[in-house]
Amino acid sequence: MKITRRDISKGLAAAASTALMSPSLANSLKPSNHKKPSRHNKNTKRKNVLIIVTDQERARLTLPENLTLPARRRFDDNAVVFEQYHIASLSCAPSRSVIYTGQHVQKTRLFNNPGYGDGAVDLNPSKTPTLGQLFKDIGYKTAYKGKWHLSSVNALKRKDNSQSLQPFGFDEWQKGKDTGGLVYQGANEDSDILADAQDYMNRQLQHDGTDPWLLAINFHNPHDVMWLDANGRQAATRLRPGLVSDMAPAIDQYPYNHDFGFGLPTSFGDDLSTKPEAQQLFLDQAQYFYGQLDPSDEQAHRRVLNYYAACLLDSDKTIDSLLRYLEETGLADDTIVVMTSDHGEMAGSHGIRHKGPFMYKENINVPLSIRHPEGLAGIASKGLFSALDLTPTLLGLVGENPLKHNPDFKGYDHSDVIFGRSNNSPRQALLVNFSNTTQGNPRLDKIRMSAKRAEDQGAPARQFHFPENFIQFDSRTLGRGIFDGRYKFSRWFTPGDHHLPETWSVLVGRNDLELYDVSNDPDELNNLAHHPEQNSTMIMAMNAKLNQLVTQEVGIDLGAHMPGDPATWTAT
Incomplete structure (x- = not known):
């Protein structure tokens, strides 16, 4: 049976015909002649703020070299592109909670997606104010469109x-329920999200008020790649078919049914034997949740990568429509526009698809481009930028002192980089936290999914208790990592053993370790910590940096943000 889209954007084929051109982004960026602006003048109307968040989009420089996304390129040519922007937590809701609050997951407490799995919690706005509230407090109208994913709003x-x-x-969201990124949702619903956002902006233009607005638009694609049945057998081999969503074939319509000819990345053959066990556990669990997929099946993984490219191309048409709308209405002259994503997609890198407990560049390095009408344009910054910095930066762009609003x-x-007042990033290293308890539990997931499948077929219901029937406390699946621009170091520990290792014996005895020199190993294949004694000096130095960053940005990190009794998450 052919599967078609109910609404395919016109002109998609024309955009994709340019998808195989591409000199690199860095070569296309040129400085602009914008003057450095003065600090915000309170007698003038502030700039509007438009935040565009896609779902599961990795950084441009990690994509196939010949994949060109015309709308994104056009935007980047008129923005400051932060090539070393990284998320601060994995995946989905945990990462979004950092984007929209400027706080680590130890503060937002969103270690899992709300409503997914026992123990998961909603974002508490009274304890962790959002970007929306912060801007509302300084006189902005605020609205949010598209995927929310920070509270169980559908339960209302x-x-x-x-x-x-x-x-x-x-102030305003949408009439319909929250959409969590189910099969074909990007292809079918991103146009609706765009229409809703344009309706909001039209109303602001009609009112012609003096109050500026902040609008966050959250699209689904390229998230549709998550549910691709890559070999035609995944849907039938899931332990519990239809769990969360269906695995499905490619939409039988361009660009989704097109093979762009992209080959597998250099790292595809990584057997993960020198990597932390969390990565193999994730692959094992994926066999049950997503269905059977041989990690060495090159044809299937090529299909995933090309489908990912198709999702990005379709998304680019949506972005193009939005950018043209801003230009045609004149809003582009009065609006700060931010384009980013919540996390990446492996798409075959290291033999992995999806996103999960790993700190590879395809997973945590995502796009960030910021266009300020009075800022620099066509500049590629290589300075480090964390998702933790996004909310403070946006406040700075409208003339506010971030610490005044949230100490x-x-x-x-x-903002000084965007305005040209500084060429250097204020950040020397960035912290990544992984506290997700739903990934890396294949043994327990197999038991629960098998029982639920039997229940679906009429067997008596079995009782499962959190956390003991959900989390493998003997597996090192939680992580803390640091990236300083050259070295990427991470340690992985069991869920019940949150600790701050200060000695060699504790570090190597209670953690799986990773260390990459990305300058000499850009594909992150050579784990310098696999034989830790061979690089002990560098490992201890990076561990000290990581401990310092955890203490500085989190404070005490002994699992208090996790649900239930704190003693569950800390070894005695």
């Missing part, structure tokens, strides 16, 4: 959710 069962995000500081901010304001 409202017929109209337009005001459901007001407790989080967003708990640990991130940095990069």
Whole structure:
């Protein structure tokens, strides 16, 4: 049976015909002649702020070299591109919580997706103010469109959710329920999200008020790649078919059914034998959740990578429509525009697909481009930038002192780079936290999924208790990592053993370790910590940096952000 889209954007084929041109982004960026602006003048209207967040999009420089995304390129040519922007947590809701609050997951407490798995919690806006509330407090109208994923808003069962995000500081949301990124949702619903966002901006233009607005638009694609049945057998071999969503074939319509000819990355053949066990556990669990897929199946993984390219191309048409709307209405002249994503997609790198407990560049290095009408344009910054810094930076771009509005901010304001007042990033290293307890538990997942499948077929229900029937406490699946621009170091520990290792014996005895020199090993294949004694000096130096960064940005990190009894998460 052919699967078609209910609404395919016109002109998609024309855009994709340019998808195989591409000199690199860095070569296309040129300095602009913008003057350095003065600090915000309170007698003039502030700039509007538009935040565009895609789902599961990795950084441009990690994509196939010949894949060109015309709308994104056009935007980047008029923005500051932060090539070394990295998320601060994995995956989905944990990462989004950092983006929209400027706080690590130890503060937001979103270690898992809300409503997914026992123990998961919603973002608490009274304890962790969002970007929406912070901007509302300085006189902005605020709105949010598209995927939310920070609270169990659907449990409210409202017929109209337009005001459901007001407790989080967003005056307006959408009538329909939250959409978590199910099969074909990007292809079918991103156009609706765009239309809703344009309707909001049209209303602001009609009112012609003096109050500026902040609008966050959260699209699904390229997330559709998550549910691709890559070999035609995954749907049938899932332990529990239909769990969360269906695995499905490619949409039988361009660009989704097109083979762009992209080959597998250099790292595809990585057998993970020198890597932390969390990575292999993730692959094992994926066999049950997503269905059977041989990690060495080159044809299937090529299909994933090319489908990912198709999702990006379709998304690029949506982005193009939005950018043209801003230009045609004149809003581009009065609006700060941010384009980013919540996490990446492996798409065959290291023989892995999806996103999960690993700190590879394809997973944590995502796009960030910021265009300020009075800022620099066509500049590629190689300075480090963390998702923790995004909210403080946006406040800085509208003339506010971030710490005045939230003294708990640990991130940095990069607005001086955007305005050309500084060439250097204020950040020397960035911290990545992985506290997700739903990934890396194949043994227990197999038991639960098998029992639920039997229950679906009429067997008596079995009782499962959190956390003992959900989390493998004997597996090192939680992580803390640091990247300083050259060296990437991470340590992985069991969920019940949150600790701050200060000695060699504790570090190597209670953690799986990773260390990469990305200058000499850009594909992150050579784990210098596999035989830790051979690089003990560098490992201890990076561990000291990591400990310092954890202490500086988190404080005490002994699992207090996890659900239930704190003693569950810390070894005695």
